[in-house]
Amino acid sequence: MKQSYEYFFVEEIDSTNRFLRDMVRKGDVSRAAVWASRQSAGRGRLGREWISPKGGIYLSLSSPMKVECPHYYTAALGIAAAEVLREEYSDDIFLKWPNDLIVVKKQSGAIHEAKLAGILAEYIADTPTEHHVVIGIGINVNTLPSLDANIGGFPPISLNTMRKQETPLEPLVKTLIERVSGIWSELECNPSRTMLDVVERWKKVTYTLGKIVQIQRRGGVVEGVAK
Numbered sequence: 204m205k206q207s208y209e210y211f212f213v214e215e216i217d218s219t220n221r222f223l224r225d226m227v228r229k230g231d232v233s234r235a236a237v238w239a240s241r242q243s244a245g246r247g248r249l250g251r252e253w254i255s256p257k258g259g260i261y262l263s264l265s266s267p268m269k270v271e272c273p274h275y276y277t278a279a280l281g282i283a284a285a286e287v288l289r290e291e292y293s294d295d296i297f298l299k300w301p302n303d304l305i306v307v308k309k310q311s312g313a314i315h316e317a318k319l320a321g322i323l324a325e326y327i328a329d330t331p332t333e334h335h336v337v338i339g340i341g342i343n344v345n346t347l348p349s350l351d352a353n354i355g356g357f358p359p360i361s362l363n364t365m366r367k368q369e370t371p372l373e374p375l376v377k378t379l380i381e382r383v384s385g386i387w388s389e390l391e392c393n394p395s396r397t398m399l400d401v402v403e404r405w406k407k408v409t410y411t412l413g414k415i416v417q418i419q420r421r422g423g424v425v426e427g428v429a430k
């Protein structure tokens with residue numbers, strides 16, 4: 204059964220994840236989506252910054268966490284975003300494990316990878332009722348942030364640079380919320396079957412399968428081929 208999600212739009216906020224996390228912690232909302240036109244202090248992982256000017260999508264969703272493995276919620280959001288962006292815009296868009304959406308192009312034999320979107324997942328245990336996830340995605344749509352080339356990582360790319368035209372934000376945000384809340388509702392109602400479904404859908408949009416990956420663990424870095 205599809206759960207209903209409360210929906211909030213704000214013109215500017217420091218961080219949609221911070222805003223939604225605080226509301227969830229206070230018990231004001233449980234299943235909700237917050238979309239902002241811009242963020243003044245957008246957050247990446249490990250204290251990094253997400254540059255968030257007007258023209259991009261900054262969206263966070265929250266849900267009670269029903270399955271034991273919270274990573275399925277993050278994967279589901281990444282899969283939903285990759286599916287929607289691939290269906291609407293380009294097959295060159297992939298989900299790169301664990302939290303990036305990248306565009307991969309072959310040009311004169313060389314492979315170019317650029318970052319279109321990033322995902323930030325937070326798990327909240329100190330809510331008045333049950334545990335929650337708050338997961339946000341930032342997508343470069345009609346704006347291309349300039350990044351310090353010395354930081355490393357992928358160069359940024361936007362839908363605008365790929366398509367050479369502006370993309371209306373609101374229909375894309377609504378489609379994303381629909382798709383994510385659909386999979387999350389399934390995770391709540393039918394966890395075992397949906398977890399299998401998430402893995403199958405992930406295989407269709409991932410760029411990591413068959414590639415060498417490194418996993419940071421307590422005992423050091425483990426390297427292997429993603430299967």
Ligand code: BT5
Pocket residue numbers: 217218219220221242244245246247248249251252253254255260261262263302303318319320321322323338339340341342343348350354355356358359360
């Ligand atoms: C991420 O972190 O990729 C997660 C970004 C999540 C942003 C969303 S927006 C809605 C919600 N509210 C928030 O406050 N956050 C979430 P990470 O893998 O740590 O990548 C951060 C790195 O990406 C930075 O250090 C830069 O190198 C680069 N970067 C920053 N802004 C970028 C942008 N707009 N496009 C591409 N790369 C960017």
